[in-house]
Amino acid sequence: MEQSRILPWRPPRVCEDYWSEFRHCKSLLNKFHHYYTYGESPSCQQWSQDYKNCKQWESHKDLKAKEDLQQSERTRVAEQQQFTPVWKLRKEPPKDWHLPLNQEKSQEF
Template structure:
């Protein structure tokens, strides 16, 4: 049970303003071919303010649900490289920077 939102409310407002900015919209359209969806940031900001000022339980639950969804979305993407479970066997060996060249 948390008494404060997961982020400061101004963070949600900053994310919303960034999302609506011309440069971000241009970048998203150029990169992905679509405009970014920003209403969730505004809704999260409003829920955060309601949670902090009015202690609104519904706003708290909605904000927590939104944060859980955001974290789940971030975990969907697989890493580009395979992550190591342990370092290579020869990790502590000196680098051979002066390899003889065959010329």
């Protein structure tokens, strides 16, 4: 009989991913793009804090660092879910999805 093993908690990303995101955020090209798009410089502090929390968790299993990292990821996911999709999602396929395409029909743009 196989025993089930409980795996220890791991951060949702590798710690180097947080560092890479921080470096990208601080890059001149990203700062220029962000300023052009939003009219302000990007705030890279959260990526730095997430990297520090990730390292703290890996080295000392600090529960506060774990909780802060989890909260940061939840916040990041919630922010991305705020945006409305570009296309309206279908609930079902079109009624004539199984019919062959009409190749001769001229397409108007």
